Amino acid sequence: MNSTPLLKVQKLSKTYGQRIGCKDVSFELWPGEVLAIVGESGSGKTTLLNCLSTRLDATSGTVEYHMRDGAYRDLARLSEAERRFLMRTDWGFVHQNPADGLRMTVSAGANVGERLMAVGHRHYGRIRDAATDWLSRVEIGADRIDDQPRAFSGGMRQRLQIARNLITGPRLVFMDEPTGGLDVSVQARLLDLIRGLVHDLGLSAIIVTHDLAVARLLSHRMMVMKDGHVIEQGLTDRVLDDPRQPYTQLLVSSILQV
Amino acid sequence: MDSLLEVSGVAKSFTMHLRDGIRLDVVRDVSFDLPRGQCVVLGGASGVGKSSILKMLYGNYGVDAGAIRIRHHDQWIDLATADPRTVLEVRRETLGYVSQFLRVVPRVSALDVVAEPLVARGMAMEDARARAAGLLDRLNLPKALWSLPPATFSGGEQQRVNIARGFITDHAVLLLDEPTASLDAENRAVVIAMIAEKKRAGTAMLGIFHDLEVRDAVADRILDVALFSAREKVA
Numbered sequence: 434m435n436s437t438p439l440l441k442v443q444k445l446s447k448t449y450g451q452r453i454g455c456k457d458v459s460f461e462l463w464p465g466e467v468l469a470i471v472g473e474s475g476s477g478k479t480t481l482l483n484c485l486s487t488r489l490d491a492t493s494g495t496v497e498y499h500m501r502d503g504a505y506r507d508l509a510r511l512s513e514a515e516r517r518f519l520m521r522t523d524w525g526f527v528h529q530n531p532a533d534g535l536r537m538t539v540s541a542g543a544n545v546g547e548r549l550m551a552v553g554h555r556h557y558g559r560i561r562d563a564a565t566d567w568l569s570r571v572e573i574g575a576d577r578i579d580d581q582p583r584a585f586s587g588g589m590r591q592r593l594q595i596a597r598n599l600i601t602g603p604r605l606v607f608m609d610e611p612t613g614g615l616d617v618s619v620q621a622r623l624l625d626l627i628r629g630l631v632h633d634l635g636l637s638a639i640i641v642t643h644d645l646a647v648a649r650l651l652s653h654r655m656m657v658m659k660d661g662h663v664i665e666q667g668l669t670d671r672v673l674d675d676p677r678q679p680y681t682q683l684l685v686s687s688i689l690q691v
Numbered sequence: 692m693d694s695l696l697e698v699s700g701v702a703k704s705f706t707m708h709l710r711d712g713i714r715l716d717v718v719r720d721v722s723f724d725l726p727r728g729q730c731v732v733l734g735g736a737s738g739v740g741k742s743s744i745l746k747m748l749y750g751n752y753g754v755d756a757g758a759i760r761i762r763h764h765d766q767w768i769d770l771a772t773a774d775p776r777t778v779l780e781v782r783r784e785t786l787g788y789v790s791q792f793l794r795v796v797p798r799v800s801a802l803d804v805v806a807e808p809l810v811a812r813g814m815a816m817e818d819a820r821a822r823a824a825g826l827l828d829r830l831n832l833p834k835a836l837w838s839l840p841p842a843t844f845s846g847g848e849q850q851r852v853n854i855a856r857g858f859i860t861d862h863a864v865l866l867l868d869e870p871t872a873s874l875d876a877e878n879r880a881v882v883i884a885m886i887a888e889k890k891r892a893g894t895a896m897l898g899i900f901h902d903l904e905v906r907d908a909v910a911d912r913i914l915d916v917a918l919f920s921a922r923e924k925v926a
Contacts, residue, residue, distance in 0.1 A: 463776055621797035625796065625798045625799065653775065653776075653779055667753075668775040668778055670750070671751055671775075674751040675705075675746075675751065675752040675753050678708075679708035682709055683708075683709060
């Protein structure tokens, strides 16, 4: 078992003036572990995700990342070039709206191949082969490689965004409501795909979702946020089967049964 | 006695914040050992806390007090206080659970549902599928169903998928939550034989069986959960 955490987060806070985005969040994320952050709109889960992924500067606290060379680096102290390299290679970020993570007016193949080019790949044939391979892994046919994502359905766009993120072999993927806004049948397919890829690739992932069923299916561990604070955390099935906090009990009891 | 699991002084209550903070005391002072190669059956009326005990042991429920020590490889781990990562490791390698109901994942075939615990432990997919096929065959699940996701299966068919998934590994400790509840006589007999084989292999099992025939066939000891009931004391 791998005995060093990939991410060490200590007392991470983000305030907007008097208003709290997230407050004193501390946790460790281990290799191969999937953490779900749940809570209602405005609970601070997306603020936390953005602070963790350096898309937003935290007000206080630290996020340390275990780099491939074995050293821990405080993410706030990385140079802009180092940060960008990390985001393009070792990390992925899957947005709720695929249009935020894709380039809508270039081909699917170019969308997937772009990250390889960004890290120095130059051989066109090999990039195209890798792109074709990744499209098939996210169940997009090779005959669609030259189409623009504008011509894709919502579910296909989301799968394309995932392929674009995973092609460089990242170790950590951030996902912000990856199944939000999709039909349930499309959601089920995407969830199964994410679940399979995370398992096969041994990825670590931090997934923000308001959907407890998504958290149950994908995550090992979960954190429940309310008003910027983590009010309950632990093993996913323990938090869902034996919620302790009033708010978590409310969330769990509000799930519709079918 | 050579035990693989030792439970001592475990207590469990639920505080229902949405019901004016009512506190439900379920069990207290739960203490017993689970010896290697034996099947201990939890007895007692419905609602006495049998399922709660299984869920605390597996980690779905937290505990208010006490210790749940399990022998994991060469060390003893207290599941009552272990961190999530340790609990997951123990579940993957030492502690198995056969629940009454299958939590179905969309699009995953019955064969792969059964093979998954072996794949999670590093076995090659083809080998794991071959083992899964052997078990499904033994449990008389029609071959035509193997490649289908179990969502549309009958209760008895889903339960057999679940049993195969729970029995496929050589986990040292198995928790069985009514694994035979919706099976016909022929398949009940298969499960009884499988439990007997696990015993011979040294597996320690703790189960809930409402079916008296199955219970008599598998139980080495019956533990009356009413002894631990916290409700009677309140009443």
